[in-house]
Amino acid sequence: MGTDTEYHRPRVTAVLRGLRAPSLAPWTHLCEPPAPPRPGALRTVFLGVSTILLDDGDTAILTDGFFSRPGLLRMRFGRLRPDRMRIAAGLHRAGIDRLDAVFVVHSHYDHALDAPEVAAATGALLIGSPSTRNIARGQDFPDDRFQPAVTGEPFTIGRFTLTALPARHSPGDLAPGRIDRPLRPPVRATDYRTGDCYTLHVRHGGRELLVHASAHSLPGALDGHFADTVYLGIGALGKQDEAFREEYWHRLVTATGARRVVPIHWDDFFRPLDRSLRPFRGFLDDFTATMGFLTRKAEQTGVALTLPVMGRRADPWPL
Secondary structure, three states: OOOHHHHHHHHHHHHHHHHOOOOOHHHHHHEOOOOOOOOOOOEEEEOOOOOEEEEOOOOEEEEOOOOOOOOHHHHHHOOEOOOHHHHHHHHHHOOOOOOOEEEOOOOOHHHHOOHHHHHHHHOOEEEEOHHHHHHHHHOOOOHHHEEEOOOOOOEEEOOEEEEEEEOOOOOOOOOOOOOOOOOOOOEOHHHOOOOOOEEEEEEEOOEEEEEEOOOOOOOOOOOOOOOOEEEEEOOOHHHOOHHHHHHHHHHHHHOOOOOEEEEEOOEOOOOOOOOOOOEOOOOOOOHHHHHHHHHHHHHHHOOEEOEOOEOOEEOOOOO
């Protein structure tokens, strides 16, 4: 019979493993290279979670715009409001002084908390669901600069054609439902309810990409829509079984004809942006399992897999 120490050691080891963040070192060979500026060419910049700058030199569009990144204890036990100093610092680091639009993929705080402040600071149009509109109203954002996202209806901004497509939040939604009245901060994290969830389809210069932030899929939601590149949300994907991951890959990558996949929504958003990005700690997700799956699928199907680098201006298209 084993000793008490021998009995408890595996359990203690598992707890300690769950408190650690996995290293990015095994995946650095996947990091996307920097792209030189080229007149009229689309460039993307990953800014954490599912905040992505799309910029062709004339028109600039940002998804979400989440920079405040309150810590875990504040999120769990406190109340949240946009941190204007962190927002200003995040915009400055990214070289953003003006935007044409901010598109919010759903209304959880890690997507929508800062969006009205970002749009106000950059002169942008704010686009999103009725729930996002109530977040904006709670922050006194001008109603005439809010554009409702209408699923399936393309609209043009500069040389971009944007289409909001219906999506489903990843399993384990901690704040489901809608925001049905103006949400005036500070409020609890769970007051930022999901609202409508979207995949953003982007056409630019005859090429197409998807920004899909939540690791789940709706049957038929992307039918008839194709993409050269998918910015693929992988938060919580490591906690799902293999059949779930296979179906997710099929609907978002295989069925859209994508030749490149860029994982997003993998970084620990309780960590401020003045520190290096790291994946979620083990008790929240299994980043290693997810990257192992994505690597295998990419190799099997001949799809390029690249890991985005915080703040790096990159070419979104497959070589």
